[in-house]
Amino acid sequence: MHTLSRSKFLRLALLSICSGLAVSNCSIVKATNESKSTVTASRLKTLSKGFNLERWQEYELTDGSYTQATLLEYKSLGLTYTRLPVVLWKFLNDNNPSVLKTDYLTALDTIVQMHVNTGLGIIVCPFKHPYELYSDPAVEARFIAFWKTFATHLSSTDPEKVFLEVMNEPSAKTAEDWNKVQVKLIAAIRSGAPNHTIIASSNLRVAINDWDNIQALLDTQIVEDKNVVYNFHCYVPFVFTHQGATWGWRALQFMKNIPYPSTPGAVAPILSSIRDSEAKSAVENYGKEKWNKDKFLKVLSPIAEWAKTNEVSVICNEFGAIPWVAPRDSGLRYLKDVTQVFETYGIGWGHWFGLNTRDAEVMQALGLQPLLSP
DSSP: OOGGGGHHHHHHHHHHOOOOOOOOOOOOOOOOTTTTOOOOOOHHHHHHHHOOGGGGSSOOOOSSSOOHHHHHHHHHHOEEEEEEEEEGGGGGTTTTTTTTTTTTTTHHHHHHHHHHHOEEEEEEEEEEEEGGGGGGHHHHHHHHHHHHHHHHHTTTSSSTTEEEOOOOOOOOOSSHHHHHHHHHHHHHHHHHOOSOEEEOOOBBOTTTTOOHHHHHHHTOOSSSSEEEEEEEEOOOOOHTTTTOOSSSSSGGGGOOSSSSSOOOOHHHHHHTOOOOOOHHHHHHHHHHHTOHHHHHHHHHHHHHHHHHHHHHHEEEEOOOOOTTTOOOHHHHHHHHHHHHHHHHHOOEEEEESSOOTHHHHHHHHTOOOOOOOO
């Protein structure tokens, strides 16, 4: 997730307002004998439970937000990896994409090595890509050249612990547009880093009251490269996970104290306090949709079937609910239900929003081992 991309929300929403969570009639890539994954069990285990280092999406890699001590705490919780947002412009040299900018390379290398030293995995993922990537061949060529160079730089790192993600939340007009670009980018990454597992991205499908790409994963092309794990993001139900948000869908700011699980009876007491008609209607519908663990099992079932059919592995390296807005009991129940469903289907997960690792109830809801009090 990246809040700056929310400024593109309305434009993107118009492109995909009809997207839904159920399996659509869109063409789904069928399995072939050549699609079997060769990703090792040890690497999949490393990708099983993660946190996003989301502060570094906006701040400098050198600001000391995350230290070796932080990573050791993460490991003691039972986490197996983190995901590092790499702001693209800090490394991509537009005039010569085959040569990386060097200002932050030392900091990046230090962060990656800290993970290897502590036994944690790390997904390195470019954020804030140019939207012209899908339509301008020159921009595409620059990004391909960058990824080959960037992957080459990272190729000397431990491939058991370091994973290379193609891009955060691509937003092409269609899945086909993104699939064409992703095939080229994966080839570029592979040419630079022959042994590392690549995390393939699914095109972001945005509806007016949604922000995830569960459905989009089903339209993602299976590439010939077998050392690839396929990724999606999950922020459903948006009314709950993003209640009170000041970016994206305007109606969210009028939603507060939204409970989970949802039923018509659960949301009825708060409807009268919602003055915005669009927000009120959305919350009422959220109640009727009856979001609970069984609903998540149903919603994520097509992902599990898609992975099985195509003989590939899938992770969700972004999910969560805004922890400083969602009612606490509801937030705990949501975290517990979603992580348990992910684990039921063998889907590795990565939590996005910053959490207090000293909050024993939250850590237990995620299935982690709470830290001992100092």
